[in-house]
Amino acid sequence: LEGSSCLVTVYITNVLFFPFLFLSPKEIYEFGMKLGQGSFGVVYEATHIETQTKWAIKEVCRPAAGSSKVVMVDNEIEILKQVNHAHIIHLQAVYRTATMIYLVTELCKGGDLRQLLQRKKFFTEDETRNIIGSLADAVVYLHKRVTVHRDLKLENILVKNSLNEDDSSIDIKVTDFGLSVKTGGAGIENIMTEACGTLMYMAPEMMSDRGYSQMCDVWSIGVVMYMLLCGEPPFTSKRKALLLKEIMNTEVRFPQPIWATVSDAAKNLLTCLLKVDPAYRMSANQLLENPWITGDTNVPAVPSNIFEMMCRHREEKESNIDYLNPPSHSKNKQTKKPKTFEPSVKQRRPQDKKDFSTGQKPPTDSSKADSQRISTSSKVGLTPANHQLALRPIPIQNKIKKTSHIK
Numbered sequence: 279l280e281g282s283s284c285l286v287t288v289y290i291t292n293v294l295f296f297p298f299l300f301l302s303p304k305e306i307y308e309f310g311m312k313l314g315q316g317s318f319g320v321v322y323e324a325t326h327i328e329t330q331t332k333w334a335i336k337e338v339c340r341p342a343a344g345s346s347k348v349v350m351v352d353n354e355i356e357i358l359k360q361v362n363h364a365h366i367i368h369l370q371a372v373y374r375t376a377t378m379i380y381l382v383t384e385l386c387k388g389g390d391l392r393q394l395l396q397r398k399k400f401f402t403e404d405e406t407r408n409i410i411g412s413l414a415d416a417v418v419y420l421h422k423r424v425t426v427h428r429d430l431k432l433e434n435i436l437v438k439n440s441l442n443e444d445d446s447s448i449d450i451k452v453t454d455f456g457l458s459v460k461t462g463g464a465g466i467e468n469i470m471t472e473a474c475g476t477l478m479y480m481a482p483e484m485m486s487d488r489g490y491s492q493m494c495d496v497w498s499i500g501v502v503m504y505m506l507l508c509g510e511p512p513f514t515s516k517r518k519a520l521l522l523k524e525i526m527n528t529e530v531r532f533p534q535p536i537w538a539t540v541s542d543a544a545k546n547l548l549t550c551l552l553k554v555d556p557a558y559r560m561s562a563n564q565l566l567e568n569p570w571i572t573g574d575t576n577v578p579a580v581p582s583n584i585f586e587m588m589c590r591h592r593e594e595k596e597s598n599i600d601y602l603n604p605p606s607h608s609k610n611k612q613t614k615k616p617k618t619f620e621p622s623v624k625q626r627r628p629q630d631k632k633d634f635s636t637g638q639k640p641p642t643d644s645s646k647a648d649s650q651r652i653s654t655s656s657k658v659g660l661t662p663a664n665h666q667l668a669l670r671p672i673p674i675q676n677k678i679k680k681t682s683h684i685k
């Protein structure tokens with residue numbers, strides 16, 4: 279009896295001091311037009327009655343306890359509560375009624391990038407640079423907090439304000455953290471195996487049994503960047519099985535005529551983001567510092583991964599030897615000129631520097647290459663043992679069977 283009277287006291291105190299906890303959001307906000315619909319719920323524009331401020335409210339039917347949907351909604355709420363970044367959606371409040379869950383987030387009047395791309399057909403290189411720079415910044419922030427988004431796509435990137443025609447600065451907000459996961463770091467115990475996300479944006483390693491790391495987000499950024507620049511996805515097979523095969527086996531290509539107007543630096547960067555083997559893929563941090571993103575053409579090119587850095591070091595050593603001991607015979611000079619010679623940083627034109635920054639060379643010596651691959655793999659969260667597994671092909675039918683949470 280004592281216990282229940284205590285509960286009643288707590289309840290009355292809460293109602294008196296925190297009345298909003300017990301109100302339905304429909305009494306606090308005036309619900310306006312529908313902004314969008316996802317697989318989980320409907321998103322409405324809403325006005326906070328007291329302050330007249332505008333918000334977006336996602337209304338989700340309260341799923342049965344223990345269902346995968348409830349796990350995903352709770353997961354999204356948990357992660358959004360912990361983040362605070364200019365390019366990640368801000369969660370203002372959460373309301374739970376007997377039948378519904380309401381997520382109140384900042385309002386993004388510009389809608390999502392898929393809608394915007396449909397209207398614009400494609401984005402200019404400057405607009406794309408601005409979007410990808412912000413996206414990389416948000417992803418670096420998440421990865422530093424050992425959080426992997428796992429569902430980056432145009433629909434999950436919102437635009438804060440309606441666009442002004444000659445404004446190339448598009449303020450984006452990453453949203454939809456339902457599939458996001460917090461890993462414990464980069465060790466083997468943190469390799470994820472569950473395939474999830476949207477097939478068209480899914481990294482090849484997610485479809486295999488080998489496990490994957492946060493590098494899957496970088497792949498998705500590559501797909502987003504490709505689509506912004508040309509209006510179409512990089513992998514286009516209509517049938518699911520063929521699409522899987524294409525993603526896992528094809529080097530990114532640029533067949534549409536529009537690519538002739540895009541710089542080599544942007545195309546080379548895409549090649550580095552869409553590397554099938556995550557050990558060779560650029561990290562989110564490296565993307566953020568890439569000269570195409572920073573726009574700094576005077577900065578000497580930075581290799582996109584450790585493997586490339588080692589190649590570069592070897593090349594520089596070779597070119598230094600040439601410089602210190604110039605061959606006296608002209609015939610020698612011709613035959614000796616190494617194929618891999620790169621002009622010095624000073625000699626290189628800005629365009630060359632950009633290209634070199636993102637280009638990756640295939641290994642020449644397979645044994646060396648294997649050991650280098652293994653050493654780079656630890657950087658992306660794969661241990662040598664696990665990476666050896668990653669090099670083994672897996673039959674395509676197994677990959678399809680394994681997938682879950684794929685949209």
Ligand SMILES: Nc1ncnc2c1ncn2[C@@H]1O[C@H](COP(=O)(O)OP(=O)(O)OP(=O)(O)O)[C@@H](O)[C@H]1O
Nearest residue numbers: 313314315316317318319321334384385386390454
């Ligand atoms: N804060 C917001 N401001 C404006 N529009 C929004 C906002 N949040 C969501 N939307 C719109 O609603 C759509 C669906 O939202 P959201 O992706 O969060 O729902 P979901 O059910 O989690 O979707 P999914 O099926 O991708 O899991 C978005 O694509 C976007 O167009």
